[in-house]
Amino acid sequence: MTGSSWPLYEVFVRSKRGLNHVHVGSLHAADDETALRHARDLYTRRNEGVSIWVVRSAHITASSPQEKDPFFAPSGDKVYRHPTFYAIPDDVPHM
Amino acid sequence: MTGTPQGDTLPLERDFEATIGHDQRIEPRDWMPDGYRRTMVRQIAQHAHSEIIGMQPEGEWITRAPSLRRKAILLAKVQDEAGHGLYLYSAAETLGADRGELTEMLIEGRQKYSSIFNYPTLSFADVGVIGWLVDGAAICNQVPLCRSSYGPYARAMIRICKEESFHQRQGFELLLTMMRGTPAQREMVQDAVNRWWWPSLMMFGPPDDASPNTERSMAWKIKRHTNDELRQRFVDITVPQAEVLGVTLPDPDLRWNAERGHHDFGPIDWSELKRVISGDGPCNAARMARRRSAHEDGAWVREAAAAHAARKTGREVAA
Numbered sequence: 001m002t003g004s005s006w007p008l009y010e011v012f013v014r015s016k017r018g019l020n021h022v023h024v025g026s027l028h029a030a031d032d033e034t035a036l037r038h039a040r041d042l043y044t045r046r047n048e049g050v051s052i053w054v055v056r057s058a059h060i061t062a063s064s065p066q067e068k069d070p071f072f073a074p075s076g077d078k079v080y081r082h083p084t085f086y087a088i089p090d091d092v093p094h095m
Numbered sequence: 096m097t098g099t100p101q102g103d104t105l106p107l108e109r110d111f112e113a114t115i116g117h118d119q120r121i122e123p124r125d126w127m128p129d130g131y132r133r134t135m136v137r138q139i140a141q142h143a144h145s146e147i148i149g150m151q152p153e154g155e156w157i158t159r160a161p162s163l164r165r166k167a168i169l170l171a172k173v174q175d176e177a178g179h180g181l182y183l184y185s186a187a188e189t190l191g192a193d194r195g196e197l198t199e200m201l202i203e204g205r206q207k208y209s210s211i212f213n214y215p216t217l218s219f220a221d222v223g224v225i226g227w228l229v230d231g232a233a234i235c236n237q238v239p240l241c242r243s244s245y246g247p248y249a250r251a252m253i254r255i256c257k258e259e260s261f262h263q264r265q266g267f268e269l270l271l272t273m274m275r276g277t278p279a280q281r282e283m284v285q286d287a288v289n290r291w292w293w294p295s296l297m298m299f300g301p302p303d304d305a306s307p308n309t310e311r312s313m314a315w316k317i318k319r320h321t322n323d324e325l326r327q328r329f330v331d332i333t334v335p336q337a338e339v340l341g342v343t344l345p346d347p348d349l350r351w352n353a354e355r356g357h358h359d360f361g362p363i364d365w366s367e368l369k370r371v372i373s374g375d376g377p378c379n380a381a382r383m384a385r386r387r388s389a390h391e392d393g394a395w396v397r398e399a400a401a402a403h404a405a406r407k408t409g410r411e412v413a414a
Contacts, residue, residue: 005195006401008188025251026185028194030400031407042181045174046258064124 008057009035011042013049021053029054115316120246123189131315134308135245136192137206138317143183144201145209148382150176152216153225161219168265169222175262179255186247202387210368211298213376220273220280220287226266227340228288228295228333234259235329236299239319267336274341281341288337289345296360297368299326305365330358 006028012021024043029035035054043049063071079085088095107126114121121127150173157173160166184194200206211229216222237259240252273280300306300322312318320328330349337344348361370376 006397025182025247026188027181030397031404034400034404042178045171045178062124 006030009054011039012053014051122246136190139187140197143180146176146180148208148212156222175258182251186251189247210371213371213378218283220283223266223269224287224291230262232295232298244316288342
């Protein structure tokens with residue numbers, strides 16, 4: 001049996017309070033609990049984190065990363081969602 | 096994605112080239128040419144194997160480190176090498192490589208690791224010289240890889256480079272301490288430098304005119320500088336460091352060339368690199384045997400953990 005028969009987990013680390021968890025990499029582990037321990041040993045050897053999430057890679061649903069993907073088309077043509085779309089005279093204060 | 100019929104890949108290929116042309120990163124699920132994927136897997140795997148095998152030469156000194164302080168430092172460093180190997184295997188897996196298979200390929204000798212780890216560590220000064228020269232050369236190689244076109248590899252390299260800096264500094268400090276010690280200690284340092292200098296220069300790979308893949312790797316931005324450029328940079332960085340230490344680099348032709356703005360250095364024995372890469376270095380057999388036995392001796396741990404996980408899952412389902 002090789003390590004690869006252990007499932008793959010993705011690891012997310014919160015580097016300090018006030019920040020989001022950020023994806024840092026992956027690892028193999030037999031179960032959720034050992035995945036957390038391995039993640040601690042592998043990704044936080046120098047105080048890089050105050051909190052870790054691990055999730056089985058197989059449980060992640062992802063969009064296709066191609067930027068031309070029609071999946072993201074609905075937001076592509078709605079420039080009026082951005083504040084810069086609106087012309088306001090320069091002398092209007094606090095806007 | 097690799098199954099796309101040939102006629103349809105042209106627009107994909109154009110997108111891929113455009114992404115690289117704009118200096119943007121290729122991410123795991125992007126379409127990429129098979130050649131790019133193969134090259135990346137091979138390079139990342141070889142790099143990962145090097146980190147894992149690289150634990151051995153220094154690991155041999157953990158039990159013999161001269162003080163608790165040095166032992167703790169060395170333990171942390173060897174643990175980092177394991178970590179670097181795992182970051183890299185993780186990056187290779189994003190390309191569809193299987194970690195178990197990569198390990199098999201290493202222990203069956205079908206994939207290579209850096210030739211440098213096939214040299215023995217004969218004295219404790221070697222630990223310092225590995226940190227200073229070997230990790231120093233690795234840093235020269237790896238800093239540009241932080242901008243490699245493949246996202247997961249570049250991100251792994253950023254983590255690795257941050258940690259390598261501790262490796263190099265601990266090595267230099269160790270040598271500085273020995274150089275301030277007894278004449279015998281100074282001799283040990285010089286002897287270690289004599290043995291590691293040329294193999295360190297070989298770490299950058301064959302000269303540019305004998306490195307057939309360089310051109311394509313540069314075009315794909317897998318590689319940012321040629322082997323000879325990086326080797327020259329390493330020599331230029333290292334010479335003044337050697338002066339601070341008070342050691343002599345074992346090359347009678349080594350001197351500053353004001354015209355070039357670089358140090359000239361003597362010819363490298365490429366037949367030695369060829370010999371060591373093809374398996375005939377001083378420690379190749381021992382390194383491979385050690386890696387294989389570690390893998391096989393650890394099998395029961397992997398099995399026990401899997402059995403525990405299966406039993407726990409069964410309990411949860413029952414409850």
